[in-house]
Amino acid sequence: MELDKSAAQSQGVSRAPSEAMSPDLAKLGNQLVSKFHVLMRVSQIYDAKNVTFRQFIQESLQTINALIQKEGILSLKILKNEIFLNDQRLRYSADGFTSFKYVLTHWQRKLIGGVTFRGLVEETVLNEFVFIFNSLEDGIEDNAARFTQRLADHGIRSVDVTPLEESASEEEGTTLQEEDNKEVAKKVFFETIGTVKEMITQIKAKQYPDVRKLKRLVQKTIHLVMEDESILLGLTTIKNYDEYTYNHCVNVSIYALGLGRRLGFSRETLTELGLTALFHDAGKSRIPKEVLNKPAALNDEEWALMKKHPLMGVETVLNLKQLGEINPRMVIGIFDHHLKGDASGYPKLFRKKEISLFGRIIQIADMYDAMTTFRVYRKAWTPEQALAIMLRDRGKQLDPILLKFLIGLVGIFPIGSLVLLSTGELGIVLKPNADPKWMDRPQVILISRDQKGYVKKELADLMATNGGNQFKRSIVKTLDPNKYHIDIAKYFL
Ligand SMILES: [Fe+2]
Numbered sequence: 001m002e003l004d005k006s007a008a009q010s011q012g013v014s015r016a017p018s019e020a021m022s023p024d025l026a027k028l029g030n031q032l033v034s035k036f037h038v039l040m041r042v043s044q045i046y047d048a049k050n051v052t053f054r055q056f057i058q059e060s061l062q063t064i065n066a067l068i069q070k071e072g073i074l075s076l077k078i079l080k081n082e083i084f085l086n087d088q089r090l091r092y093s094a095d096g097f098t099s100f101k102y103v104l105t106h107w108q109r110k111l112i113g114g115v116t117f118r119g120l121v122e123e124t125v126l127n128e129f130v131f132i133f134n135s136l137e138d139g140i141e142d143n144a145a146r147f148t149q150r151l152a153d154h155g156i157r158s159v160d161v162t163p164l165e166e167s168a169s170e171e172e173g174t175t176l177q178e179e180d181n182k183e184v185a186k187k188v189f190f191e192t193i194g195t196v197k198e199m200i201t202q203i204k205a206k207q208y209p210d211v212r213k214l215k216r217l218v219q220k221t222i223h224l225v226m227e228d229e230s231i232l233l234g235l236t237t238i239k240n241y242d243e244y245t246y247n248h249c250v251n252v253s254i255y256a257l258g259l260g261r262r263l264g265f266s267r268e269t270l271t272e273l274g275l276t277a278l279f280h281d282a283g284k285s286r287i288p289k290e291v292l293n294k295p296a297a298l299n300d301e302e303w304a305l306m307k308k309h310p311l312m313g314v315e316t317v318l319n320l321k322q323l324g325e326i327n328p329r330m331v332i333g334i335f336d337h338h339l340k341g342d343a344s345g346y347p348k349l350f351r352k353k354e355i356s357l358f359g360r361i362i363q364i365a366d367m368y369d370a371m372t373t374f375r376v377y378r379k380a381w382t383p384e385q386a387l388a389i390m391l392r393d394r395g396k397q398l399d400p401i402l403l404k405f406l407i408g409l410v411g412i413f414p415i416g417s418l419v420l421l422s423t424g425e426l427g428i429v430l431k432p433n434a435d436p437k438w439m440d441r442p443q444v445i446l447i448s449r450d451q452k453g454y455v456k457k458e459l460a461d462l463m464a465t466n467g468g469n470q471f472k473r474s475i476v477k478t479l480d481p482n483k484y485h486i487d488i489a490k491y492f493l
């Protein structure tokens with residue numbers, strides 16, 4: 001609840017994009033992938049008779065069969081670095097990233113593109129399945145056929161295995177270095193979400209988490225921001241509704257670091273800023289979930305409690321184990337993050353005070369992320385709507401210089417905006433133009449529609465000309481991705 005109460009509730013409730021699969025199925029799908037991950041790993045250590053292994057087989061069977069009972073069939077397919085469960089794209093939860101990555105890379109290496117279980121699966125079938133999979137060598141073209149044959153040799157005919165489909169070279173123009181950075185960025189991003197979650201859980205349990213682990217992650221994030229900030233900015237479009245609090249803290253730290261970098265902060269100051277941003281809402285760990293996620297307006301009592309979260313955040317941070325890693329600037333930043341320049345913010349102070357720079361930076365980062373995220377009590381604004389509102393309505397409350405930097409950071413067509421181009425094509429903004437003079441000409445990912453919905457076509461630089469002095473493509477206007485059922489985050493993963 002980062003916005004003013006009135007603004008937060010003025011836009012009514014709307015649903016997330018319909019492209020997403022049902023939460024129940026997504027949950028089971030995530031469980032399945034993590035079960036496969038564990039199973040693939042333990043089967044490399046233990047044999048089929050081992051007690052631990054058999055226990056994992058049983059647990060995996062429960063998930064597999066629950067899915068088959070629910071859906072009648074279970075197919076898992078890999079296409080262009082994504083996993084599809086019964087032909088619907090499976091979005092991974094914040095915790096699920098490692099398992100997804102593991103399953104994806106191992107299946108891809110063995111050139112296995114999919115598996116379908118028709119009918120309930122028995123223990124012996126899953127056993128054979130796992131061990132045959134392990135016995136396949138990497139990179140053999142007819143692995144899928146061999147797999148099917150070996151299953152048949154064991155009398156198993158209810159499982160189909162298909163080869164990996166070649167994905168067209170859709171990432172034209174991306175260099176190996178960019179790909180590497182992208183992979184590292186994803187890992188750091190999801191690891192940070194997981195670590196923030198872990199720490200908040202420890203805080204709730206009155207344990208004292210170790211700040212140093214988070215500090216190392218912030219240092220990695222800073223390195224990535226320096227290398228190519230657009231990769232991390234792209235990941236901020238993920239907006240995981242289930243893990244909102246943690247996801248939000250990580251997004252805020254990415255925006256804050258982008259702003260801090262523009263202010264010329266040293267790496268040391270950036271590390272402090274990043275950590276402060278990750279902890280800015282730590283005080284919410286003491287507010288009941290029912291209040292945090294309440295779909296209706298908060299009553300006075302609940303709102304009063306909500307307004308205490310900056311101060312409770314300060315108390316939480318002062319209780320951390322390595323207090324030496326925390327300095328007053330960080331504590332004040334947390335305290336200040338909802339104070340406003342025109343005294344309309346909170347907590348209410350007896351005397352007017354200057355809002356600290358950390359506080360002002362986090363406030364802007366916080367507001368931008370909160371406004372562009374769908375919440376149970378209001379819809380999400382598109383990135384450029386959020387920027388416009390911040391510029392127009394919040395001008396008195398927010399630091400104008402920092403606002404300018406925010407625009408420089410995300411662009412006037414912010415990363416993740418859906419845009420209509422002069423050619424009639426649709427594009428998603430990938431990277432702002434490095435030259436501020438040409439802010440209206442970012443790099444975009446062109447997308448087009450096929451049977452499965454919108455797919456990524458190629459990258460286009462809007463600076464490209466037709467040979468002469470005419471630009472090949474220009475942005476005509478921005479569009480609302482919800483209306484087109486386009487899940488923006490998918491194009492950044
Ligand atoms: Fe907050």
Ligand SMILES: [Fe+2]
Nearest residue numbers: 002280281366
């Ligand atoms: Fe926040």
